[in-house]
Amino acid sequence: MIAGPGVPHELAERALRLAEAGVTSGEVSRVAARLGGTAEAEAVLAALERRRGSPLPAPAAVDALRGIGGRVELVGAPGYPARLATLWPDGGAPLWLFTRVDRDTGDLPQGPAVAVVGTRTPTAAGIDMARWIGRVLARAAVTVVSGLARGIDQAAHEGALAAGGATVGVLGAGLDVDYPRGDGPLRARVAAAGGLVTELPCGCRPRAWQFLARNRIIAGMTDATVVVEGRSRSGALATAQRAAEQGREVYAVPGSPLSAASAAPNELLRDGAIPVTCPDDVLSGVQVPEHGHVGPEGDETPARRAPPRDALAREVWDLLGAAPTDPDALVRATGRMAAEVLGAVARLVTEGFAERTAQGIVAR
Structure with a gap:
């Protein structure tokens, strides 16, 4: 069928x-x-x-x-x-x-959705930001939508997957085409966690104009679009412009005016986009349901758990996902003293937000 x-x-x-x-x-x-x-x-x-x-x-x-x-x-x-x-x-x-859609329901996720997009040649900070946004949105039962391109798009998908949330990939080729080449395992994970979408038939190879057309679908499927990084006249900028034309909110991550990777978000900010310095800047503008949602495996989970009250503990918690994270990585990411970070981890474990494993710290 x-x-x-x-x-x-x-x-x-x-x-x-x-x-x-x-x-x-x-x-x-x-x-x-x-x-x-x-x-x-x-x-x-x-x-x-x-x-x-x-x-x-x-x-x-x-x-x-x-x-x-x-x-x-x-x-x-x-x-x-x-x-x-x-x-x-x-x-x-x-x-x-x-x-x-390889989920048990066979249907694309319902509920709030946010597009997280950006350049294929990101900075390390851009990758970290996209993963962070994807992870926190997914924890709040917001579906993360992106284009599965290498760089910012894949980082956003990976963040959502690490949180066990829903994510949808919108393709610029047919569903059966291996593009980007060799990324089939990630596409399969996205199909199982939310779904893959395209307007192009099987066998249709990628062409430049198809990605510009694809961007209107990414924007149109979501309540808001976040541009993490992107160059002038980029696909990410085009996606944000389509979102604005469609009456959807546009968010952008500020960056150095000396960085070509931040040209698109900085241009959007000049035009009135909402600045994003942390994922909560996006969540505050998205209507998150109070009831539970069906996770990728069909289990009922809370839509949005109240975050830790302590500011540092909350920052550390936002960095955690389903994959173990080394405490040294948390120290580097937060820029805080090791003792402070370990203390925050201890509070998270005590309050049931995190768990220590032999491989590192994981979110609960």
Whole structure:
């Protein structure tokens, strides 16, 4: 079954054939605009088929999508991301999405979501910041959305995974394409923790314009976008600009004016973006549910645990994840004396926020 919830199989196959035939998002938008009104998915598919001629059946494409556990989601159906659907048809939302969700529910995460994006050539500080933001957002039951590119994107995904939270990767290629090459294990972990999303059919190789188109999906699926690092005229800057056009909040991490990696966030800050010096700056603007949420393994967990009251203990706790962290690394990251950090760790352990293991300190 390649059809998502509420999508008739026949419509799913028609969408897949049109995607295989090379129908672009721009073409879809033009056809939808001519139809006017709500432009229901079936009517747009029919109009595209009249314009193109009904594409031939594509059994190989169906088999490829089915082989990786992928599904077709159409706008207006229950499995289509709700925030993105509000941008149809005038705001650039895709008519169709191809998704791979390896969670028990088979559905993309619901609830608050934040995009964390940035450059493929980050500084060490940028990587640390992206992981920190991803980890803290995930602990608060906020889904972390990014593009799975090496650098800031992958660091944000890894932070969310370390916290055992939900994260979604939006791809600029087909679901079955190994891009970035060799990063299949990370894509599999993201698929199991939240899901993979693309508007491109299986077998579609990455091209530069596809990543710019992909950015509107990242922004559209989320309540806010955070730019950690990025150069002028970068994809991260384009994502933030799309978020602003869509009426979503834009956050940026301030950086040195002498650093090319901070050109994009600094430009956004000049234009009115909200500055981010710690993850709580983002959380304070996102409506986090009070009830529990279903974690990646289907277990019910608290949506947001009250953080430690002590400031240093809270800083150390934010640095911890599911993977053991060496105390020396905590000392370096905080810039505090070893005795102070070890004291904070002791308080976290006593209060049930952390646990000592033979390999290091882990969050609980």
